[in-house]
Amino acid sequence: MVSPAVLGLLLFVLAPFALSFLISFTDLSLGSPHPMHWVGTLQYERLFHDPALARALANNLRFALVVVPLQTALALALAVLLHRPGWRLAGLYRAIFFAPVVFPMSLVAVIWRYLYAPGLQGPANRLLSWLSLGHWQARDFLHDPEWALGALMALSVWQGVGLQMVILLGGLQQIPSDLYEAAALDGAGPLQRFRRVTLPMLRNTLIFTALMTSILAFRVFDQVQILTHGGPAGATSTLMFELVRSAFERLQMGRACALTVLFVLIVLLLTGLQRLALRQRAL
Amino acid sequence: MGLKLTFLPEGSYNSQVQAAALAGQLPDILEFDGPLLYRYVWQGCLRPLGRLLNDSARTNLLPSLERQGTFRGRLYSVGVFDSGLALYGRKSLLESVGARLPSRPEEAWTIAQFERILKDLARADEDGQVLDLKLNYQGEWLTYAFSPVLVSAGADLRHLDRPEAARALTLLQEWSEHGLIDPNLDDAAFVEGRVALSWVGHWEYPRYAERWGGDLCLIPLPNFGIGSRSGQGSWNWAITSRCGSPRRAAEFLNFLLEDAQVLEMTAGNGAVPGTLSAIAKSPLYQKGGPLRLFSQQLLEGWCAPRPATPAYPFVTSVFQQAVRDIVHGAPVKKVLQSAAQDIRQDELDNEDYR
Numbered sequence: 001m002v003s004p005a006v007l008g009l010l011l012f013v014l015a016p017f018a019l020s021f022l023i024s025f026t027d028l029s030l031g032s033p034h035p036m037h038w039v040g041t042l043q044y045e046r047l048f049h050d051p052a053l054a055r056a057l058a059n060n061l062r063f064a065l066v067v068v069p070l071q072t073a074l075a076l077a078l079a080v081l082l083h084r085p086g087w088r089l090a091g092l093y094r095a096i097f098f099a100p101v102v103f104p105m106s107l108v109a110v111i112w113r114y115l116y117a118p119g120l121q122g123p124a125n126r127l128l129s130w131l132s133l134g135h136w137q138a139r140d141f142l143h144d145p146e147w148a149l150g151a152l153m154a155l156s157v158w159q160g161v162g163l164q165m166v167i168l169l170g171g172l173q174q175i176p177s178d179l180y181e182a183a184a185l186d187g188a189g190p191l192q193r194f195r196r197v198t199l200p201m202l203r204n205t206l207i208f209t210a211l212m213t214s215i216l217a218f219r220v221f222d223q224v225q226i227l228t229h230g231g232p233a234g235a236t237s238t239l240m241f242e243l244v245r246s247a248f249e250r251l252q253m254g255r256a257c258a259l260t261v262l263f264v265l266i267v268l269l270l271t272g273l274q275r276l277a278l279r280q281r282a283l
Numbered sequence: 284m285g286l287k288l289t290f291l292p293e294g295s296y297n298s299q300v301q302a303a304a305l306a307g308q309l310p311d312i313l314e315f316d317g318p319l320l321y322r323y324v325w326q327g328c329l330r331p332l333g334r335l336l337n338d339s340a341r342t343n344l345l346p347s348l349e350r351q352g353t354f355r356g357r358l359y360s361v362g363v364f365d366s367g368l369a370l371y372g373r374k375s376l377l378e379s380v381g382a383r384l385p386s387r388p389e390e391a392w393t394i395a396q397f398e399r400i401l402k403d404l405a406r407a408d409e410d411g412q413v414l415d416l417k418l419n420y421q422g423e424w425l426t427y428a429f430s431p432v433l434v435s436a437g438a439d440l441r442h443l444d445r446p447e448a449a450r451a452l453t454l455l456q457e458w459s460e461h462g463l464i465d466p467n468l469d470d471a472a473f474v475e476g477r478v479a480l481s482w483v484g485h486w487e488y489p490r491y492a493e494r495w496g497g498d499l500c501l502i503p504l505p506n507f508g509i510g511s512r513s514g515q516g517s518w519n520w521a522i523t524s525r526c527g528s529p530r531r532a533a534e535f536l537n538f539l540l541e542d543a544q545v546l547e548m549t550a551g552n553g554a555v556p557g558t559l560s561a562i563a564k565s566p567l568y569q570k571g572g573p574l575r576l577f578s579q580q581l582l583e584g585w586c587a588p589r590p591a592t593p594a595y596p597f598v599t600s601v602f603q604q605a606v607r608d609i610v611h612g613a614p615v616k617k618v619l620q621s622a623a624q625d626i627r628q629d630e631l632d633n634e635d636y637r
Contacts, residue, residue: 027632029632029633030301031301031304031305031322031326032326032633033325033326033327034633034634113468114468117466117468118466119410140466143611145612229603229604229607230604231604231607231608231611232607232608232611232612232613233608233611233612233613233618234608245600248298249596249597249600250596250597250600250601250629251596251597252629252632
């Protein structure tokens with residue numbers, strides 16, 4: 001029964017990873033005619049001392065710390081607003097908020113490049129200038145070391161919130177309506193019903209969506225590659241950007257595989273944290 | 284003889300060639316971007332042309348193409364066309380600030396003259412942005428467009444830690460910081476008249492000439508120290524080492540280098556014809572033609588070839604990052620020193636690419 005699935009896992013997940021793990025202890029350079037050498041933990045030692053990687057990981061962490069709570073809260077707010085059984089326009093709004101998820105990031109990034117255009121002609125600058133009654137100093141968001149990462153965060157939240165919203169809506173729909181009726185009979189107001197019924201019942205779904213967003217926050221790549229190339233001066237570089245650049249631009253397979261192993265460790269750690277969070281509930 | 288032609292999308296061209304090489308499935312003849320040649324030779328993918336190429340075709344080849352196709356003393360590739368860089372200018376605007384208009388590389392503006400002109404133009408310009416460096420282009424453009432600056436200053440991609448390199452790229456950073464450069468997100472800075480000068484290659488001529496007609500002028504890139512330098516190099520043809528009938532493959536290359544083919548190809552893509560005889564027949568590039576500057580740069584060596592090293596993919600990736608960082612305000616010396624270190628480390632990791 002399980003064998004086809006296990007075989008698929010072995011062939012397409014475990015085997016490539018095992019290979020990456022092995023290659024991470026070599027100096028393999030893509031297409032090099034020289035024989036590859038075992039270099040022990042050299043690649044890992046270099047990563048450990050690489051300030052560019054430290055910067056990239058710090059960016060991933062900042063990204064996760066801002067985007068995960070922000071995007072989860074926003075998705076929850078949208079889901080609660082749209083969870084109105086029998087409301088005809090709900091479908092339309094759901095589609096609107098979900099649409100960015102379906103757009104390819106390459107398209108989204110091109111549009112946001114124009115939104116972030118430098119100077120007061122840029123829509124984002126113009127909006128901020130209008131909101132601040134003209135006090136806003138126009139900025140080149142994507143090339144400003146202070147703003148570039150934040151600019152990528154904003155577009156990522158806009159693009160990703162729809163998916164979380166849909167998952168949370170699914171969670172909301174599974175909460176039996178008699179719980180709300182009972183709470184109402186007991187005199188609970190809307191805010192209390194949200195805190196005492198909705199949130200506890202959504203707990204697992206929320207943990208899942210937060211975990212998913214955290215993992216996505218550690219593999220942020222497309223928007224970085226298209227909009228900033230990790231710049232200015234590393235301000236938006238990420239683990240995945242470093243990895244792809246090592247492998248496919250700089251052809252350093254040994255280093256890229258060591259980065260892959262690092263990435264898998266981070267994902268395992270996050271997944272472990274989720275399991276811990278879920279188990280606590282069972283106690 | 285029959286030919287089977289396979290088109291590959293440009294973005295992933297090199298990875299597909301690498302995959303085909305690993306699988307032992309390279310075609311007989313390969314066309315690819317010039318600076319990749321040295322890596323392909325190092326990998327053993329290409330065979331030297333040696334006596335396969337007609338003597339007449341070899342002597343007729345542009346010197347810049349012969350240089351591009353030669354690695355460790357042997358010629359491996361031929362190009363049907365080459366490329367060039369220059370400043371496209373608006374004559375009326377430049378004359379209104381009293382600028383001298385050089386038309387030959389030996390007359391190029393010095394840096395002091397160039398900066399004076401930029402500042403004068405900026406004073407008369409609505410937003411002060413008067414120069415387009417095509418910062419909207421991505422990737423290889425940055426190396427193609429700005430490594431000649433290093434050479435013109437007396438450094439090059441293999442010597443990024445020289446003070447000349449830092450001095451030259453500091454100028455670039457200052458132009459950016461002084462707001463002289465149009466970010467050109469819409470690729471229309473020059474045709475919409477937002478800038479007076481556009482730093483770009485031969486390929487923009489049709490669009491620019493159509494828009495500005497007689498007001499358009501072609502100016503060599505400024506002299507950063509040892510003379511003006513243009514970019515050079517483009518896609519070229521080589522015979523792979525697994526080709527079973529190199530003689531017949533070479534026949535095809537010889538055929539491509541005949542005037543008729545070269546002129547038809549360059550009429551199509553607008554590039555500089557790759558042979559001396561075709562240049563003499565090209566209305567755009569012959570003596571007195573409107574694009575003579577580009578062919579003169581290639582014929583007389585006013586250009587900077589990208590370095591002939593198998594490390595090229597690594598070098599260009601590191602340099603592109605350095606240029607992006609510098610243009611957007613990173614400390615120039617530090618960026619260049621760390622780039623030079625990365626390049627040196629990669630050479631050590633690859634046993635100096637022997």
